[in-house]
Amino acid sequence: MTLHYYEALARPAQPRGCVLVTGSNRGIGLELVRQLAASPWPPHHIFATCRHPEGPRGKALRDLAAQHPSIKLVQLDTVNVPSIQGAVRAVDSHLKDQGLNLLINNAGVSSHATLHSLDSQEMLSVFATNVVGTLQVTKVRVELLAKGAGKEGLSCSRAAVINVSTKLGSIGLCLGVLQAPMYPYRASKAAQNMVTRCLAVELQEKGILCAAIHPGWVKTDMGTEEAPLMVEHSVRGILTVLASLSQDTSGTFLDWEGNSLPW
Ligand SMILES: NC(=O)c1ccc[n+]([C@@H]2O[C@H](COP(=O)([O-])OP(=O)(O)OC[C@H]3O[C@@H](n4cnc5c(N)ncnc54)[C@H](OP(=O)(O)O)[C@@H]3O)[C@@H](O)[C@H]2O)c1
Incomplete structure (x- = not known):
């Protein structure tokens, strides 16, 4: 039977988990927060983080948070160290002695630069968000995740880091290079994949x-x-795949339907 993530969270003897999502004010991040919060068994805390929770870009997330007490808005720019430290303090003040169960590194930037148009500054800025930001946010939350981990094997309802990647970062597939060269984006996601491994x-x-x-x-x-x-x-699909992950699938690269992808 296929369980959705929130159904897996609600299994008997499982704590109602705590989840942190980066880049959650729009796109996939916002929808992750929306579906988690609207579930019959929402996580205890959903730390919905974004760069500007108070500005116009944060409005959809603020409106969502107003309907769901489980959502806690937290300012987090994943490439800004003081912002990362501020987010750590904000999350810790809610969690007290509780651990974090799931970190979803979703924040990302794209770039359509080709071999001819790319410049080093753009390349570095895409790497800063997609690789360095992912790693920095994970680094400061490892101990909190370890607190959420149990002794009965790996799962997303105990302790997990999920990095939102892309098929375009797969060296094994190397899809459609001529149609979508996107060197900074592809190279950064390939590097993020190595970070995940x-x-x-x-x-x-x-x-x-x-x-x-x-x-x-x-x-x-x-x-x-x-x-x-x-x-x-x-x-x-993503939330259903997360519920299915275990010891055997840790360290893998999957799509939203659960198909395995080459690194
Ligand atoms: N959409 C697709 O077809 C697709 C395909 C494959 C993979 N992905 C991956 O899925 C993830 C989400 O993509 P999406 O389609 O939802 O993109 P999107 O609509 O452009 O949203 C990107 C999100 O990342 C945030 N972000 C960017 N830089 C950030 C930073 N330094 N700190 C914190 N947040 C930051 C943005 O915040 P602001 O509003 O502040 O800019 C926004 O919330 C990305 O990692 C992307 O690479 C997407």
């Missing part, structure tokens, strides 16, 4: 599962209107 090995002994997930080509600001997949559909 290394974390999976290193954090296993702390009881923390790590995996990369490709959400499909999704209608968001990044995916554009041309994308075939509605964000609701992609996120429903």
